[in-house]
Amino acid sequence: MPSLSTTAIVCAVRHHGEHGAIIRLLTPDHGLLPGYVRGGRSRALRPVLLPGNIVKADFRARTEDQLAGLTVELAQSRAPLLAEPLPAVAIDWSCALTAAALPEGTPYPALHQALDGVLGAVEAAPAARGWAVALVRYELLLLAELGFGLDLTRCAVGGDTDDLAYVSPRSAAAVSRAAAVGYEARLLPLPPFLIEGGMGDWTQLLDGLRLTGFFLERSILIDRRADILAARERLVDRLKRAVA
Structure with a gap:
């Protein structure tokens, strides 16, 4: 991903050096992407780089293995x-x-x-x-x-699809109320x-x-x-x- 322009959700911010920040953004089409924002700790950018905000992001990297440089513009703030x-x-x-x-x-x-x-x-x-x-x-x-x-979708014990009331912590499958009798304490509601x-x-x-x-x-x-x-x-x- 040498270059990419997209909207994205700010998910994580980590300070890097004296002035910069490494940001992880969730993008619609490319998943979770990291980037380095020069001046990311500045007074101007701190309210932009908050988890939950939506930003317009421009990633630029010389190679696919390099951490991309990132510039951001606020699209929607959830700071309040x-x-x-x-x-x-x-x-x-x-x-x-x-x-x-x-x-x-x-x-x-x-x-x-x-x-x-x-x-x-x-x-x-x-x-x-x-x-x-x-x-x-x-x-x-x-x-x-x-x-x-x-x-x-169905009971892990009997295959029933009705009255599913628990989940087995072992199988991660639903269990019906009837099949759970006597084992309720071992199951998750x-x-x-x-x-x-x-x-x-x-x-x-x-x-x-x-x-x-x-x-x-x-x-x-x-x-x-x-x-x-x-x-x-x-x-x-x-x-x-x-x-x-």
């Missing part, structure tokens, strides 16, 4: 949301997850569209219930896109909104986050990437306090 506790942790987590989980340079158009939808929902919804469902669905999609999808659609109440939303969090931690957020789980813990903790 970062002053609000719940929206701030939702943006922080969803962008950090994307930056940590995705390999660079692999197109994930569905994930780009879904992340943009999550951030748009955080921006538009008056309360967390308006975007929490979108976030759970984004995490499920990310698991599926990376090869760790859950099978929520499956919130109805993941099967039937709709919003779900707070208990179901927290069950959804518990479900996706288990598989994200087991399959993706391992080794050096496990430290970003702190961002997710802050999110879940704030959601619990919001409904207490």
Whole structure:
């Protein structure tokens, strides 16, 4: 990718040297891409290079192996949301997850569209219930896109498609209420909104986050990437306090 001009979502920012920054952007057609922004720590660029913002990005590199130089122009700012506790942790987590989980340079158009939808929902919804469902669905999609999808279509034990109420932590497959009798404590609750659609109440939303969090931690957020789980813990903790 010697050169590329595209819109993109800012997912991660890391200071580099005294004045620069290395930015990781999720693009619609080229996936997650890094670039070096000269003066990225300046007063002018700091409000542009915030996770969740949408930028017009120009990548320039002499070779495909070289870290591209990057110039950015703000297209849409979500900076005001970062002053609000719940929206701030939702943006922080969803962008950090994307930056940590995705390999660079692999197109994930569905994930780009879904992340943009999550951030748009955080921006538009008056309360967390308006975007929490979108976030759970984004995490499920990310698991599926990376090869760790859950099978929520039928019971792993009997093949039933009705009354699916749990997920096996071993097989990542749904289990019906009847088949789960006696084993409920070993299984993860499956919130109805993941099967039937709709919003779900707070208990179901927290069950959804518990479900996706288990598989994200087991399959993706391992080794050096496990430290970003702190961002997710802050999110879940704030959601619990919001409904207490």
